[in-house]
Amino acid sequence: xxxxxxxxxxxxxxxxxxxxxxxxxxxxxxxxxxxxxxxxxxxxxxxxxxxxxxxxxxxxxxxxxxxxxxxxxxxxxxxxxxxxxxxxxxxxxxxxxxxxxxxxxxxxxxxxxxxxxxxxxxxxxxxxxxxxxxxxxxxxxxxxxxxxxxxxxxxxxxxxxxxxxxxxxxxxxxxxxxxxxxxxxxxxxxxxxxxxxxxxxxxxxxxxxxxxxxxxxxxxxxxxxxxxxxxxxxxxxxxxxxxxxxxxxxxxxxxxxxxxxxxxxxxxxxxxxxxxxxxxxxxxxxxxxxx
Numbered sequence: 001x002x003x004x005x006x007x008x009x010x011x012x013x014x015x016x017x018x019x020x021x022x023x024x025x026x027x028x029x030x031x032x033x034x035x036x037x038x039x040x041x042x043x044x045x046x047x048x049x050x051x052x053x054x055x056x057x058x059x060x061x062x063x064x065x066x067x068x069x070x071x072x073x074x075x076x077x078x079x080x081x082x083x084x085x086x087x088x089x090x091x092x093x094x095x096x097x098x099x100x101x102x103x104x105x106x107x108x109x110x111x112x113x114x115x116x117x118x119x120x121x122x123x124x125x126x127x128x129x130x131x132x133x134x135x136x137x138x139x140x141x142x143x144x145x146x147x148x149x150x151x152x153x154x155x156x157x158x159x160x161x162x163x164x165x166x167x168x169x170x171x172x173x174x175x176x177x178x179x180x181x182x183x184x185x186x187x188x189x190x191x192x193x194x195x196x197x198x199x200x201x202x203x204x205x206x207x208x209x210x211x212x213x214x215x216x217x218x219x220x221x222x223x224x225x226x227x228x229x230x231x232x233x234x235x236x237x238x239x240x241x242x243x244x245x246x247x248x249x250x251x252x253x254x255x256x257x258x259x260x261x262x263x264x265x266x267x268x269x270x271x272x273x274x275x276x277x278x279x280x281x282x283x284x285x286x287x288x289x290x291x
Contacts (some may be wrong), residue, residue: 209259216260
């Protein structure tokens with residue numbers, strides 16, 4: 001419901017707090033005014049809001065980025081604002097805020113930046129990435145690490161599919177990356193092997209099987225499960241292999257055996273060397289295990 005027109009004098013006689021003339025104030029508001037001061041209610045609210053912003057900014061040791069409502073460049077500079085707003089159009093017709101430092105229109109600046117970016121897209125992208133990375137490097141690394149932990153399986157599968165579709169690019173990229181980061185990668189690999197000796201052996205066995213086209217893979221968890229099933233004893237001589245064991249292919253890879261979990265067993269180094277690439281049944285007979 002619209003406010004009724006009433007003069008300041010009549011409002012004062014009736015003991016009212018506000019009066020309303022229907023005319024615009026200096027800031028362009030058509031709003032009620034205080035009888036005591038004749039100040040516009042909307043202007044007062046904006047001033048209080050600005051004062052609160054300044055107090056909050058001062059408590060944080062900084063300044064408010066931009067004002068609300070009409071404010072001159074001089075007043076904005078005094079208040080510590082980065083922008084000011086006169087309500088007048090710029091040369092290009094924008095009715096927008098202006099920068100206190102340069103007197104330039106913010107919308108004009110946005111248009112200029114967009115045109116510059118379109119004309120120099122690649123160089124601008126490179127510059128912006130570098131600028132962002134310098135500011136948020138640590139935060140980006142933490143985020144990337146957490147994201148990889150949460151989506152590890154999906155990322156590995158995605159990378160594998162990409163390598164399969166683009167084998168030449170993947171191979172060339174790997175060579176270039178290795179050449180550029182050789183010392184660091186050697187150090188990282190050495191530390192990983194020291195911490196994960198069994199996983200390193202699994203990788204080596206899987207690689208040998210792939211070279212011979214035997215197929216099948218197994219993991220470090222498979223090895224742990226096999227040792228537990230064998231109660232940490234050699235599959236042939238039954239000696240304890242808790243501190244020293246070798247993963248043996250039941251049917252040797254040289255005889256076409258698979259590298260799958262179903263074709264591996266844990267043996268002591270002595271039995272593994274004696275068996276070598278012999279047929280498992282012949283070796284078992286030589287030990288008197290079979291007739």
